[in-house]
Amino acid sequence: MALRIGLKITLLLPLVLLGFSVMGKPLDNHSFLWIVDSKKLHLALKDGDPWPQPKDIKLTTSDNKPLPIASMNYNISGIDIFLQSELPKDRNIKIQWWNHSHFAYPTLPYLNQNFFYQGDDLGATVQSNQIQFKVWSPTAESIFLVLYQPDETTVQQKIPMHRNHLGVWHTTIPIADNVGRLYQYEVKAFGKTELALDPYAKSMGGQTLKDRTQVGKAAIVKLPFTPPHSPMDNMANEVDVLLYEAHIRDFSIHPDSPTPLIEKGTYSGFSYALPHISDLGVTHIQFQPLQNFHSVNEYLKDYQGDNIPMPSVNYNWGYDSQSFFTPEGWFSSDPKNPMARVLELRQLIRNVHKRGLGATLDVVYNHIYNEKVFETVAPGTYLRRNRLGNVSFGTGAGATLESRMVMMRKLIIDSLKFWKDFYGFDGFRFDLMGFLDHDTMRAIRKELGPRVLLYGEAWNFTDLPWQQATTKSNLPCEALLGVFNDTTRDAILGREGGKGFVQGVRSQNSQLRSGIIGALIGHPQDGLIHRDGYHRFAKEPFQSLNYFSIHDGFTAWDKINFSLNASVLERQRRLKMAFAMLMTAQGRVIFQGGSEFGRSKPLAPNDPTSHRAHTSVEVNPDHGVYYLHENSYQSPDITNALRWPELSKHKEVFDYVKGLIQLRRHVPAFRFSKAQSIRQGVTFIGQDALLGPQPLPDSAGYSDFLNPKLNQLQIEFFNAPFSMHGHKYYITGEVHSGTNKNPLKNPFWIAVNRSGKGVVTLSRKQLEQLDLAAWTEKGSLQIKLVKTPGQWDSPSLSYSPFGHNTVTPQSILVGNRVKIDLSVKDHQAGFQPADERSVVAFRLNNSLESDHLPQFPLLPYSEFIVIHNNAQRELFLPVSNLGNPSHWDVLVDSQRAGIEPLSQSETVIFADGVVFSRNSTTVIGRRK
Numbered sequence: 001m002a003l004r005i006g007l008k009i010t011l012l013l014p015l016v017l018l019g020f021s022v023m024g025k026p027l028d029n030h031s032f033l034w035i036v037d038s039k040k041l042h043l044a045l046k047d048g049d050p051w052p053q054p055k056d057i058k059l060t061t062s063d064n065k066p067l068p069i070a071s072m073n074y075n076i077s078g079i080d081i082f083l084q085s086e087l088p089k090d091r092n093i094k095i096q097w098w099n100h101s102h103f104a105y106p107t108l109p110y111l112n113q114n115f116f117y118q119g120d121d122l123g124a125t126v127q128s129n130q131i132q133f134k135v136w137s138p139t140a141e142s143i144f145l146v147l148y149q150p151d152e153t154t155v156q157q158k159i160p161m162h163r164n165h166l167g168v169w170h171t172t173i174p175i176a177d178n179v180g181r182l183y184q185y186e187v188k189a190f191g192k193t194e195l196a197l198d199p200y201a202k203s204m205g206g207q208t209l210k211d212r213t214q215v216g217k218a219a220i221v222k223l224p225f226t227p228p229h230s231p232m233d234n235m236a237n238e239v240d241v242l243l244y245e246a247h248i249r250d251f252s253i254h255p256d257s258p259t260p261l262i263e264k265g266t267y268s269g270f271s272y273a274l275p276h277i278s279d280l281g282v283t284h285i286q287f288q289p290l291q292n293f294h295s296v297n298e299y300l301k302d303y304q305g306d307n308i309p310m311p312s313v314n315y316n317w318g319y320d321s322q323s324f325f326t327p328e329g330w331f332s333s334d335p336k337n338p339m340a341r342v343l344e345l346r347q348l349i350r351n352v353h354k355r356g357l358g359a360t361l362d363v364v365y366n367h368i369y370n371e372k373v374f375e376t377v378a379p380g381t382y383l384r385r386n387r388l389g390n391v392s393f394g395t396g397a398g399a400t401l402e403s404r405m406v407m408m409r410k411l412i413i414d415s416l417k418f419w420k421d422f423y424g425f426d427g428f429r430f431d432l433m434g435f436l437d438h439d440t441m442r443a444i445r446k447e448l449g450p451r452v453l454l455y456g457e458a459w460n461f462t463d464l465p466w467q468q469a470t471t472k473s474n475l476p477c478e479a480l481l482g483v484f485n486d487t488t489r490d491a492i493l494g495r496e497g498g499k500g501f502v503q504g505v506r507s508q509n510s511q512l513r514s515g516i517i518g519a520l521i522g523h524p525q526d527g528l529i530h531r532d533g534y535h536r537f538a539k540e541p542f543q544s545l546n547y548f549s550i551h552d553g554f555t556a557w558d559k560i561n562f563s564l565n566a567s568v569l570e571r572q573r574r575l576k577m578a579f580a581m582l583m584t585a586q587g588r589v590i591f592q593g594g595s596e597f598g599r600s601k602p603l604a605p606n607d608p609t610s611h612r613a614h615t616s617v618e619v620n621p622d623h624g625v626y627y628l629h630e631n632s633y634q635s636p637d638i639t640n641a642l643r644w645p646e647l648s649k650h651k652e653v654f655d656y657v658k659g660l661i662q663l664r665r666h667v668p669a670f671r672f673s674k675a676q677s678i679r680q681g682v683t684f685i686g687q688d689a690l691l692g693p694q695p696l697p698d699s700a701g702y703s704d705f706l707n708p709k710l711n712q713l714q715i716e717f718f719n720a721p722f723s724m725h726g727h728k729y730y731i732t733g734e735v736h737s738g739t740n741k742n743p744l745k746n747p748f749w750i751a752v753n754r755s756g757k758g759v760v761t762l763s764r765k766q767l768e769q770l771d772l773a774a775w776t777e778k779g780s781l782q783i784k785l786v787k788t789p790g791q792w793d794s795p796s797l798s799y800s801p802f803g804h805n806t807v808t809p810q811s812i813l814v815g816n817r818v819k820i821d822l823s824v825k826d827h828q829a830g831f832q833p834a835d836e837r838s839v840v841a842f843r844l845n846n847s848l849e850s851d852h853l854p855q856f857p858l859l860p861y862s863e864f865i866v867i868h869n870n871a872q873r874e875l876f877l878p879v880s881n882l883g884n885p886s887h888w889d890v891l892v893d894s895q896r897a898g899i900e901p902l903s904q905s906e907t908v909i910f911a912d913g914v915v916f917s918r919n920s921t922t923v924i925g926r927r928k
Contacts, residue, residue, distance in 0.1 A: 031078075032389035033095045033104040038114075039070075041081040041104055043095065044387045051079065052097040059083075062092040062103075062141060062191065077387065089114075090163065092141060092190055103190040105380035105389060106139065112406045114138075115167045120414070122168075123200030123325070126179060126222040130172045135185055135198060136407055137378040138167025144186040145171055146195065148217065152182050152205050161185075167378075180338060182217040189379045196377035197323060199411060202418075203342055204326045206335035209297045215373050216292070216322055219338030223422065231426040231451045232358035234283055236851040237673040238480075238542045241453065242282040242661060243360065243590035245550060246270070247317065247640070248290070248331045251593065253303055254641040265301055267331050267344040271351045276647075280596060280654070281661040284358035284453070286429055288551060289318030290345065291361075291415075292326040294369050295634070298335035304636035310606040315640065317551060317633045318362075319397065319431060320369035324415040327423075349424040360427035360453055361419055365412050366435035371399035382408050384463065394463030395432055403440040404468075412440065413447050420448060427453025433483070434462040434471045441470050441479040455482030455545050455588070460534065472537045481543065482588055487535040488515030488546040492581050493559050495797070496630070497614060497722040497756075498823045500548075501840070501870050502578045502919075503563045505719075507824040509840055511535055512868075513684060516842060518544040518586030520678050528684050540675050544587030548578050549595060551633075556591075557598040558628040565618040568649075572598070573894055573919060576656045577868070580892055580921030583660040584670055584866045586678050594642045596657040597650035603627035604636045614722060617755045652895075659898030663891060663923070665856040666899050669846040669864060681845035685865070686837075686877050699830065700816065702809040704779065705767050713762045713816055715807070717785070719823035720756035721797040727752055729795075731760060733783040733804060734771045741774065744790040756822070781807040785822075798822040805829060838871035841879075846925075859899060861889075861925035867914065868921050874906075878913040885909040887927055894920030 030046040041059070045051055051074070059067040059081070067087070073080040087093060093104040106115075115138040125132045133145055145159040161169040169185075182205045185196045197204075201218030235241060252259035252269035263269035277285060293316060300314045318328060327345045329335035352359045368374060371391065374382035384392040384400040392400040402408050419425045430436065433456035445454060458481070462469035470476065472483055486495075491512035494500035501512055510530035517523055519538040530536065538544045549556040560574050575598065582589055592599065602625035603613035612631035619626050632639050647654065664670045672678050702710060731748035733741050750758030775782040784804040787793045803826030811830020812818050821827045844864040852858055869875055882888070888909045889901035894917045896902055907922050908915040916922040 029388040029390055031100060031102070032387070033093070033102060034389075035087065035093065035104050035106045035110050036080075037110060038086040039083045041083070041093070041095075042078055042107075043081060044078040044389070046388060056097045057081070058096040060094050060096075061088060062094060065091075067093065089138070089165070089167075090141065092139065105385075108402070108405055111138065111381060116406045116410075117166045117168050118410075119168070122414070123198055123202060124183070124218065124220050126175065126220065129175065131175055131178055131220060132170065132172050133161065133183075133198075134168055134170045135161070135200075135377065136166075136168050137185075137187060137189070137381075139378060139380050140167075140169065140187050140189045142188045143169045145173070146184045146186050147173070147178070148182040148184075150181070152217065156181075158186065179220050179222050181220050182338075183220060184215075184217055185377060187377055187379075194372075194376040197373055199323075199374070199377060200325055200414070201323050202325050203338035204292055204323055204329065205338065206329055207292075207296070207298045209295065213370065213372065215370065215376060218323075218326075221338050221342060223342070226422050228421045229424045229426075231453070232284075232353060232356075234356055234358060234853070236665075236668075236853050236856070237671070239586075239588055239671045239673045240665065240851070241284065241482075241542075241588040242664070243284045243286045243545075243588070244277055244280070244282040244593050245286045245288065245590060246273075246277075246593040247288040247551070248328075249315075249637070250640050250642055253637050254643055255303060257642070257644050263333070264303070265331065266333055267341070267348045268333065270348055274351060274355050274357070277593070278355040278357060280658055281665065282357070284360050284426065285352060285593075286360045286362060286590065288362045289321065289364055289431075290328050290331070291318070291321050291363065292323040292328050293318040294320040294322045296330050298329040298332075301330070303641075305638050306605050308604070308606060308636045308638075310608050313606070313608055313634065313636045315634050315636055319364050319633070321364045322368075322370065322373055324363075324365070324411065325418055346423055353424065358426035358453070359424065360429055361425045362429045362431060363416070363419075364431040365401060365403065366430075366432040367393075367395040367398040367400050369398040374401075381405060392463045395435060400435055400463055403436045409440045409443060413444055416444060416448060420452060427455070430454070430456030432456075432461070433458045433481075434460065434469050435464065436470050437464055437468040438470060438476040438479075439468075441476050441481060445479045450480065453482070454480065456484070458483035459486075473533050475537070475543065477539065482545045483537070483543060484550070484590075485515060485519050485544045485546050485587065487511050487519065487530075488544075488582070488585060489548050491515055492548045492578055493556060494563065494823075495721075496553060497559075497562055497616075498797075499563045499719060501581070501868065502574050503560065504870050504872075505823060506837060506870065507821065507827075509837065512581075512840055515544075515546060516585050516840070517678050517682055518546075518672075520544075520586070520675055523679055523682075525684050538587070538675075541587050541672055541678060545590055546582055546585045546587050547590045548582055549592050550590065551592060552631070554628060554630045555599045555601055556595045557600050558630075561600070561619055561622070562614070562616050562628060563618055565620065568620075568622075571620075572650065572653050575653055576894065576897075577870075577919060577921050579653075579657050579660055580897065580923070581868055583664050584921070584923065586670075586672055586682065589664075596654050597647040598622075598653065599642060599646075601629040601632050601635070601639050603629050604638045607635050607639065609634060614725070615754060656895075656897050659896065660892070662856075662899050663897065666852065666859050667846060667861070667864070668849040668851055668858070669844040672849055673851060674849065677848045681848045683843045683845075684841065685843055685879060686839055686841045698814050699810055700812045700814050702812050704809050705770060705772070705781070707809070710767065710812070710816055711764050713767060713812065713818065715760050715762070715783075715818050715820065717750055717752070717758045717820045717822055718756060719821050720752045720758065721795060721822065722756075723797070724752045724795055724822070725754050725756060727787065729758065729785040729787055730789050731783050732786050734774050734781050735762065735766070735783060737769050737771050741771075742786060742790055742792065746789040750785070775804065779808070783807065795822070798825060798827075800825055839867060839869050839875060839877060841865065841867040841877055859925070860928050862928045864891075864923060864925045865914065866921065866923050867916050869916055869918060871918055873918050874915060875918075876913055876915050880912075882909070882911055882913070883926075885911055888924050889927065890922070890924050892921060892923035893917060897923075
C-alpha cells in the first residue's frame with residue numbers, strides 16, 4: 001500500500017473523488033470546462049449552483065482571441081457549448097462568466113482519440129551524432145529544454161522545442177560533453193510556466209529533499225544495448241512460485257550484517273544476502289520499490305540507530321514514486337553519478353539470476369505522491385479527475401494516475417518493458433491494483449508475454465466503476481493475474497493485531513479451508529468451506545497468492561509475540577506451524593524476508609510514526625522494547641533492519657522452512673496447477689462428528705435470566721481489534737428498556753484495555769429489567785457495542801451492519817460470567833459452531849499431476865495427509881483407509897520438516913488413525 005496508510009478495505013464502493021492535494025491545498029471546483037471534441041466544450045456545474053446564460057459566457061484562447069459560440073445546450077450535468085470553428089490545438093482555451101475564470105481541460109476520450117503517440121523514442125535518446133529529446137504534452141503552449149551546468153543548479157542553456165500534431169515536443173543537441181548532464185523541461189500551460197521532470201528519464205541527479213514540492217532533474221545517459229530478457233525458467237509450472245519480499249537497505253544496513261561498511265544499504269550490498277536466500281530455496285526475490293521515489297535524501301546513508309533525532313530520520317519503503325524509469329539513487333554507491341545506480345542495479349539482478357533465482361519488482365502505478373511530477377509536464381492529462389475536474393486522491397497516498405488515458409497506459413507498459421528487458425526483472429507486483437483498469441492489465445499481459453509473473457493487491461478498494469476495477473472479485477481472466485489472499489493471512493495468524501489458528505482461534509476454520517484450496521470457486525466439500533465471494537475468488541490456483549505477513553502490518557514473529565505470552569521456544573514452535581500451514585496450501589506463496597529467522601520491528605525512541613506501534617500484556621521484549629511496529633514505512637533502521645545475528649538463534653526455524661520449501665517443490669500435490677486437480681485431489685477429513693453447535697462444558701446450567709443464583713452477570717468482551725484498544729464502547733440493545741436501544745445517556749459501557757478486553761457487570765436489578773425479545777427471539781439477550789452513544793458506529797471487524805451479539809442463559813458459565821469474542825463477527829456467546837474444532841485435516845492425491853524440475857525429482861508417495869492442530873495437547877484423529885501403518889512415513893512434525901522420512905517423531909500412525917503433537921502441523925505420506 002502506497003505510503004502505508006494501512007488500508008485493508010473489503011467493500012467495493014467507488015470512493016468519492018476527494019479534492020485535497022498532497023500539499024494540503026483544498027481543490028473543490030464549483031465548475032469546470034472540458035474539451036469534448038474539436039468544436040464542442042462542456043461546462044460542468046456543481047449541483048445547486050446558479051447557471052450562466054449565453055450572454056454571460058465569454059470564450060477566448062489564452063492570448064485573448066475570441067472563440068465565437070454557435071449554440072448552447074443545457075442538460076442535467078451542465079452546458080454543452082458548440083463552436084463556430086475548430087479549436088486551435090496549440091493554445092489553451094479560457095472561459096469567463098460572472099466572477100469565474102478558468103481554462104478548459106481535455107476529456108479522457110478527446111485525449112485518447114487525438115493525442116495517442118505510439119513511438120518508442122520518448123525521453124532523451126543518445127544517438128550516433130546527437131541527443132534527441134521527445135516529451136508528450138498536448139496541453140503545453142511552449143516547452144524549452146533546460147540544460148544544467150555540471151554544478152547541477154546553474155542553467156547552461158534553454159533550447160526551444162517543437163510540437164507535432166500528437167502533442168509530442170522534440171529537439172536535438174550535439175553529443176559533445178552533454179552525456180551525464182542534468183536537464184528539465186520548462187513548460188508553459190494554463191497560464192503558468194513551471195519546470196518539469198521528463199517522465200521517461202532513464203536516470204536522475206542526486207536528491208537532497210531541500211524542497212519536497214519540487215520535482216527532480218533528469219540525467220542524460222547512454223545505455224548499453226540489451227536484448228529482450230526472457231524470464232527465469234526455474235518453475236515447474238505457474239503455481240510453483242515461492243516469493244521472498246525484500247527491501248534493499250534492510251538486508252545489509254545493520255552494523256552486524258556481513259556486508260562491508262562501504263556497501264551497506266546499497267544494491268551491491270544486497271548481494272551479500274543472496275547465499276542465504278538461495279540456500280533457503282525460494283524461486284524469486286520480490287524487491288520493494290526501486291523506481292526512484294520522492295521522500296529520502298539520497299546522500300544520507302549512515303545507519304540510523306536508537307539515538308537518531310526524529311527530524312533526521314531518513315527512510316522510506318519507496319511507495320512514493322517520482323520517476324518510473326529511473327532506479328532509486330539512495331541505494332547506489334554514488335547518487336551524484338547518474339550511471340552508478342543503473343549499472344549497480346543491473347549487476348545485482350545478474351547476481352540474482354546467477355543464483356538460480358528470479359527477480360520481481362514492486363511497482364506503484366496507482367498514484368503519484370507529488371502530483372506536480374505530471375501536472376508540470378502535461379497538465380490536465382495524467383491524473384484521474386471527476387466531472388468537476390477535482391483530482392482523485394482515493395488511494396489515500398497521493399493523486400490517482402489515470403490508467404485509462406492511453407498515454408498513461410503507454411507509460412506504464414513502456415516502463416515495465418524497460419525494467420524487464422534492460423534490468424532483467426522476471427515479474428511485477430502491482431501496489432493497489434484495484435485502481436488500475438481491466439484494459440490496462442490486459443494490455444500489460446499482452447505486451448510482456450505469458451511467462452512474466454504479474455500479481456498484486458486486488459483489494460475491493462477503488463475509485464473506478466466496479467466493472468473496470470481490477471479487484472479480487474472482478475479479475476480480468478485474460479491478464480493471468482495472481483492476487484494477495486488476505487483470507488489465508490487472517491486465518492493463519494490473524495488480521496492486524498488479531499489472532500489466527502496458530503494462536504488458538506477456531507472460529508475461522510471455514511476461511512482456513514478456503515485458503516487451503518487456493519480460494520478456488522467450487523469444491524465438492526463446499527459445506528465445510530467458506531463460500532463468500534471475497535474468500536472464494538479464484539478460477540485457477542495461480543490466482544491465489546497465500547501469505548501470513550508482508551511489509552504491511554506486523555512481522556510474523558511480532559504477531560505471535562503480540563498474542564502469545566510464551567518462551568522463545570514456544571513462539572518458534574508456532575512460527576513453524578504458520579510456515580507449515582502456508583507451504584501446504586494450494587496456490588502461490590509469498591513471505592516477508594527475515595520471517596524465517598524471527599524478524600522483528602521494535603519501535604525506535606524517536607520514530608516519526610510511533611502511533612503505528614502497539615503492545616499487549618503478552619509481549620515478551622526480545623530487544624528490550626515492548627512496542628512493535630506495524631507500519632514502518634518511514635521508521636529508522638533500528639526498526640527495519642534485519643538482525644543477522646538472530647539467524648543462529650533461529651537456525652532450527654530456518655532449517656524447518658527450508659525443509660518445507662523442498663517438500664513443496666518435490667511434491668506436485670502441494671502446488672496443483674489445475675483447478676480440477678484441487679477439486680479431485682484435496683479432501684478434508686475428520687468432519688464426521690460435526691453434528692451441530694456444542695455447548696461449552698463449564699456452563700452454569702441456567703434456563704433463564706431470573707434464576708435466583710444469578711445475582712449478577714459479568715460480560716467479558718475479548719479479542720477486540722486494535723482500533724478498539726484504549727477506547728470506551730457503549731452497549732446498546734436489550735439491556736435498555738423502552739423503545740430507544742441506543743440512548744445518548746448510556747450507563748452500560750466497557751473500557752477496552754491494551755489486551756483487547758473489556759468487562760461490564762449487570763446487577764440483579766438490571767437483569768430483571770432486560771427487554772428480552774425486543775430485537776429477536778424471546779429468552780436470549782441481544783447486545784451490540786457502539787463507540788458513540790446515539791450513533792450506530794459499531795466496529796466493522798466485530799459486527800455486520802445489522803448483526804449483534806447473543807447471550808443465552810445456557811451460555812452463562814460457572815461464576816455467572818459470559819464471554820464474547822470480538823474477533824468473530826456477531827459472536828454468539830457460550831456456543832461453539834460445529835466447525836470450531838482444534839483440528840483441520842485433509843488428504844492429498846499425489847497421482848493427479850507430475851510437473852517438476854529435474855533438480856526436484858518426484859518423491860515416491862501416492863498420497864499425503866496434512867493435519868493442523870491448535871489444541872494445547874496431543875490428539876488422535878481417526879482416519880479411514882490408512883491400511884498398513886508401515887507404508888506411511890512422517891515428513892513433517894513440530895520439530896522437523898523435509899523430504900527425508902523422520903526416523904524419530906512424536907507422530908504415531910495406527911491402522912485406524914494418527915496421533916500427533918500439540919500446536920503443530922503434521923504431514924505423513926503413503927509410499928507407492
